[in-house]
Amino acid sequence: MRSSCHLQDSLMDALVEIxxxxxxxxxxxxxxxxxxxxMGVDPEGINALQKAVGVRVGPGMLKIIKGLIGGEGDLxxxxxxxxxxxxxxxxxxxxxxxxxxxxxxxxxxxxxxxLVRENIRLYNRCAAFAAGSSFVEGxxxxxxxxxxx
Numbered sequence: 001m002r003s004s005c006h007l008q009d010s011l012m013d014a015l016v017e018i019x020x021x022x023x024x025x026x027x028x029x030x031x032x033x034x035x036x037x038x039m040g041v042d043p044e045g046i047n048a049l050q051k052a053v054g055v056r057v058g059p060g061m062l063k064i065i066k067g068l069i070g071g072e073g074d075l076x077x078x079x080x081x082x083x084x085x086x087x088x089x090x091x092x093x094x095x096x097x098x099x100x101x102x103x104x105x106x107x108x109x110x111x112x113x114x115l116v117r118e119n120i121r122l123y124n125r126c127a128a129f130a131a132g133s134s135f136v137e138g139x140x141x142x143x144x145x146x147x148x149x
Contacts, residue, residue, distance in 0.1 A: 003088035005081040011038040012074065016049070016081035020089050025057040027086075032078055039073040049078055057086045059121045087126075109134055 004017040013036040019029035030049045034041045051068040055061055062083055069079040091098075097115070102108050112135040116122045120142050122129050129136055 001089060001092070003085040003092075005084040005088070007077065007081060012036060012077060014041075014074075014078060014081065016078060016085060018052075018082060018085040018089075020057060025089065027053050027055050027057065029053060030082060032081075034074070034078070037074045037077075041074045041078065045071065045075045046078070048075060049082060052079075052082055057089045061086055113137070113139065 001020045001022055002017055003020065004015060006015045007013070012034070014034045015032065017031045018027050020026065021028045030053060032046045032049050034046065048069055048071060052065050055064050055068070065079060065083055065086075069075070069082070071079055101111055112128065116129055116136055116139055120139075123136060123139065123142055124130050127133070131141065
């Protein structure tokens, strides 16, 4: 499976693509290209993305990717793009569930709250399931995670 993220604005034009092996969702390859950037990304910076090869798409991946790639400025943007590719992989598997969402606002809210209750690892993984969101109202954060995390 492949997932890509293309960033194009007045400061940067970059493309990152990851290859993921099924069924374990392990990143097997990363390609990146920067056509324009505000700070300039050297080839070593782009090669730093290869440190994320072997990471599994799933719980904890964001901290692992940030820890492996790190970086500042545009390298940080490229690391974020790797994370966005991972989110794309996750969404490709959850699309069918999202299509089941009721159209009425209250029913939709309860539907998503139920998803978080069934899989607490979703808690605080995106803005929709962040502390303070109506989707997670009344749900206790997982042990070891404060509401601010």
